[in-house]
Amino acid sequence: MIEITLPDGSKKPFDHPVTVQDVAASIGAGLAKATLAGKVDGKLVDADHSIEHDASLEIVTEKSPEALEILRHSTAHLLAQAVQRLFPGAQVTIGPVIDNGFYYDFAYERPFTPDDLEKIEAEMKKIVEENLPVRRTVKSRDDAVSFFRGMGEAYKAEIIESIPANEELSLYSQGEFTDLCRGPHVPSTGKLRAFKLMKVAGAYWRGDSNNQMLTRIYGTAWLNDKQLKAYLTQLEEAEKRDHRKIGKALDLFHQQEEGPGMVFWHPKGWALWQQVEQYMRRVYRQSGYQEVRCPQVLDVSLWKKSGHWDNYQENMFFTESEKHTYALKPMNCPGHVQIFKSGLHSYRDLPIRYGEFGGCHRNEPSGALHGLMRVRAFTQDDGHVFCTPAQIESEVTAFHTQAMKVYSDFGFEHIEMKIALRPEKRIGSDDVWDKAEAALRGALSAAGVQWQELPGEGAFYGPKIEYHMRDSIGRGWQVGTMQVDFMMPERLGAEYVDEHSARQHPVMLHRAIVGSMERFIGILIEHHAGHFPAWLAPVQAVVLNITDAQSDYAADVAQALVGKGFRVEADLRNEKVGYKIREHTMNRVPYLLVVGDREKESGVVSVRARSGEDLGSLSLSDFAARLETEARH
Numbered sequence: 001m002i003e004i005t006l007p008d009g010s011k012k013p014f015d016h017p018v019t020v021q022d023v024a025a026s027i028g029a030g031l032a033k034a035t036l037a038g039k040v041d042g043k044l045v046d047a048d049h050s051i052e053h054d055a056s057l058e059i060v061t062e063k064s065p066e067a068l069e070i071l072r073h074s075t076a077h078l079l080a081q082a083v084q085r086l087f088p089g090a091q092v093t094i095g096p097v098i099d100n101g102f103y104y105d106f107a108y109e110r111p112f113t114p115d116d117l118e119k120i121e122a123e124m125k126k127i128v129e130e131n132l133p134v135r136r137t138v139k140s141r142d143d144a145v146s147f148f149r150g151m152g153e154a155y156k157a158e159i160i161e162s163i164p165a166n167e168e169l170s171l172y173s174q175g176e177f178t179d180l181c182r183g184p185h186v187p188s189t190g191k192l193r194a195f196k197l198m199k200v201a202g203a204y205w206r207g208d209s210n211n212q213m214l215t216r217i218y219g220t221a222w223l224n225d226k227q228l229k230a231y232l233t234q235l236e237e238a239e240k241r242d243h244r245k246i247g248k249a250l251d252l253f254h255q256q257e258e259g260p261g262m263v264f265w266h267p268k269g270w271a272l273w274q275q276v277e278q279y280m281r282r283v284y285r286q287s288g289y290q291e292v293r294c295p296q297v298l299d300v301s302l303w304k305k306s307g308h309w310d311n312y313q314e315n316m317f318f319t320e321s322e323k324h325t326y327a328l329k330p331m332n333c334p335g336h337v338q339i340f341k342s343g344l345h346s347y348r349d350l351p352i353r354y355g356e357f358g359g360c361h362r363n364e365p366s367g368a369l370h371g372l373m374r375v376r377a378f379t380q381d382d383g384h385v386f387c388t389p390a391q392i393e394s395e396v397t398a399f400h401t402q403a404m405k406v407y408s409d410f411g412f413e414h415i416e417m418k419i420a421l422r423p424e425k426r427i428g429s430d431d432v433w434d435k436a437e438a439a440l441r442g443a444l445s446a447a448g449v450q451w452q453e454l455p456g457e458g459a460f461y462g463p464k465i466e467y468h469m470r471d472s473i474g475r476g477w478q479v480g481t482m483q484v485d486f487m488m489p490e491r492l493g494a495e496y497v498d499e500h501s502a503r504q505h506p507v508m509l510h511r512a513i514v515g516s517m518e519r520f521i522g523i524l525i526e527h528h529a530g531h532f533p534a535w536l537a538p539v540q541a542v543v544l545n546i547t548d549a550q551s552d553y554a555a556d557v558a559q560a561l562v563g564k565g566f567r568v569e570a571d572l573r574n575e576k577v578g579y580k581i582r583e584h585t586m587n588r589v590p591y592l593l594v595v596g597d598r599e600k601e602s603g604v605v606s607v608r609a610r611s612g613e614d615l616g617s618l619s620l621s622d623f624a625a626r627l628e629t630e631a632r633h
Contacts, residue, residue: 005056017052020045021187024059034061036191037070037184044070046136046184062223069097074134074186075124075195075221076102081177082123083112083217092179093155093205093214100231101220105203107155112215117197120217124195131190132174136183144169144180155205156180194228195221237473243525244371250530250587252538253372261369261376263518268538271567272521275536277357279409280381280514287402289355289383294335296359300325305491306334307427311460315362332358333485333510336384337492340506345496350506351387351395357517358382372522379517385509386494389435395509396443396465396482403480403513407469410536411527414470417449420457427461428487436484437463461485462510471527479520483510531610534590535631541591541623542584543570543605546577553600557593557620564624585610593623 004012004023012026020038024031024047035047039058044066051057060066076095079102083090087108095104106112112120139147141163148156160169160180172181174189186192198218205211222228247253252269255262265273284291297319303309308316308330317328329335336354345352359379368374385395400417407415419440422433440463444451451465458464464483468476485508489495495503514520524532534540541561545554551572558570571580577594584592593605599617607615607623618626 002051003054004051005054007056007058017050019048019050020057020059021047023051023057027059031059031061036060036062036064036067036186039066044184046134047187048135049184067223068221070184070186071192071223072097072102072221073181073183074189075192075219076104077134077172077174077177077179077181077185078124078127078189078192078195079104079120079197079217079219080106080179081127081174082120084177085127086116086119086123087112089152091153091155094159095179101198101218103216103218105205105214105216107205107212107214111202111213112200112217114200117200117217121195121197124192124197127175127189128192129190130175131188133188134172134174134185136185137171137173138168139171141165141167141169144171147171147178148180151178192221194223194225195219196228196232234473234475238475238526241473241526241529242371243373243522246525246530247372250538252525255371259377260366261364261374263372263375263377269521271538272524272532272536273517276514276517276521276524277381280357280406283402283406283513284355284383287353287398289353292336292339292354292356294329294332294339294356294358296361297326297328298335300327302334302338302492303327306337306488307461307491308334311425311427315364317361317363328361329358330360330362332356332360332380332382333384333488333508334492337489337494337508340386340489340494341492345386345506347388347496347498347504350496351385351391353383353385355381355383372518372525375516375518378519380512381514381517383511385511386489386496386506387509388498388504389439389507392439392484392507392509393443393446396440396484397446399482399509399511400443400447400449400465403467403482406513407467407479410524411533412469412471416468416470416476417444417451418454418466418468419444419451420454420459420464420466422458422463423456423460425460426458427491432486433463436486439484440465440482459483459510461487464510467513471523472529477523479515479523480513481511481515485510530588532588532590533630534627537588537590538567539569539587539589540567540627541569541593542580542589543568543593543595544577544580544584545570545572546594546596548574549597550595550600554595557595557605560620561624561627566624566627581608585612591623591627 002014021035024035037047037060038045038049039060040051040055080092080095083106091107093105095102141160144160145157169180170183171178172183172185198220201216203214203216205214220231222231250268251266253263253265316330319326339354357379361377364374364376387395404415421437462483462485464481466478467480468478470476489508490505494506496506498504543554543558545551554572555570558568561568581592588610590610592608594608595605599605604617604619605623607618609615
């Protein structure tokens with residue numbers, strides 16, 4: 001007798017081994033039809049997996065959190081099968097799930113083209129209609145190597161040869177197609193209905209430029225056509241909002257080959273930068289942070305002590321002078337420890353909070369660089385808190401409140417919190433990591449918020465809370481972090497004197513709210529599509545004269561507003577006012593102030609909002625008050 005325990009606690013007895021599908025069918029035909037896979041004692045398995053002992057079982061359907069990954073992985077196999085049907089001789093290599101979809105790398109006599117994608121996608125739909133059953137088999141490593149070499153799959157055989165000889169491997173077959181895979185997969189190809197192939201790209205075998213160039217085909221897959229359509233619509237909107245295009249159109253910044261991964265900020269872009277920086281500087285002051293500044297280049301010995309040399313050097317830039325090796329700082333934390341160490345501190349002094357708009361350099365791969373979103377030279381709104389273990393929770397809770405206000409002020413209302421836990425490559429004992437992770441959980445609990453946990457994704461020196469905000473078209477962005485670090489202060493010799501006159505190492509909290517300033521500004525550009533709120537806009541208003549007779553008055557109005565601290569320009573060109581209005585509306589200026597003879601005589605301005613709304617005539621003081629109100633954060 002076998003007893004299956006379901007998620008609601010109910011139990012179903014069977015007098016013989018049963019599959020996940022069998023159990024689903026015993027509950028109801030609707031559930032059987034909806035079954036994609038199962039979780040037996042917490043482990044994901046295929047729907048035809050045989051259960052031969054008492055176990056807990058969760059039926060995986062489209063409503064399950066695991067469903068999308070299973071569908072996308074299965075759709076990758078669908079792609080590979082279609083490619084091999086249409087292009088005999090094409091070899092499959094790897095085909096993982098990625099954010100929003102999947103890709104598969106192929107070796108073929110020629111690269112695939114965008115025109116090929118239409119044919120491949122049509123063939124995928126045919127295979128879906130065939131509703132081929134997907135079956136799992138197990139082979140030894142050597143048998144699997146022989147099997148794939150016999151099929152002419154040299155790349156797949158090479159992958160398998162790198163696996164230990166004593167391991168059994170799972171293979172999945174659908175029709176004539178078989179691939180090596182851990183699974184699980186959907187029960188049949190008929191379950192795969194909402195997908196689209198997106199693009200082709202080149203990719204070296206195993207990421208090594210010395211190896212053969214393969215063709216990578218990217219695709220997306222969703223639970224249903226409605227989700228697929230929504231995603232494609234989001235992509236279209238994202239294309240319109242691309243910060244690189246808007247940055248060029250609004251003359252904010254540019255990048256060029258001589259400074260890969262670095263940014264040339266133009267006057268208007270730097271004005272936008274300054275609004276973000278000065279806002280964050282006020283946040284520093286209001287939160288008890290002292291602003292500091294550390295060197296850009298430090299002797300490599302410091303990075304060895306901090307642990308960066310052993311755990312991060314592949315991401316660092318190095319230089320030499322007088323037979324000494326130096327590194328451009330990839331992070332600000334070791335420098336802040338040096339400032340803390342420069343004096344003797346009592347426990348009564350803690351917490352001590354340092355903040356820095358610190359420039360950092362990281363040696364990102366050239367293929368990963370992407371506008372402002374992924375750069376090699378960047379500035380962080382970086383801060384570090386030196387505190388006692390007893391102060392961790394209150395400091396993290398205060399930071400959380402602070403961060404949520406900042407995101408709201410910049411126009412982001414949907415924020416998710418995640419705790420990234422200890423990675424495989426780390427420093428410090430498990431006891432220390434236990435304390436650090438417990439402190440973050442306690443702080444978020446005290447703040448009354450829910451969070452998701454990310455095993456293995458913490459920094460090498462400590463766990464962290466990640467703040468993920470959703471933009472105006474529904475995309476998620478990871479921005480702020482709060483990290484608990486018991487190790488770096490000890491490694492670098494930071495100490496304070498406790499209430500018993502003994503020397504102790506402080507806890508170091510690494511925190512940032514916007515993170516990389518470059519990346520955050522890129523997100524802001526796309527979130528607002530360049531239509532920044534007036535308090536952020538590089539140019540808040542432009543004064544437009546109708547004829548030359550109002551030129552002096554228009555210039556005086558602009559100068560008066562500039563004198564009040566606003567970012568205002570005057571457009572005195574000898575052009576029709578309608579032309580100037582259209583141009584500055586295209587430039588997304590929040591307010592256009594039109595002045596003719598009537599406005600000049602009355603000492604007012606006619607105010608037109610970016611939306612086209614006519615706000616009527618306002619005195620200069622009333623308009624200034626409006627801008628001042630919008631700038632209060």
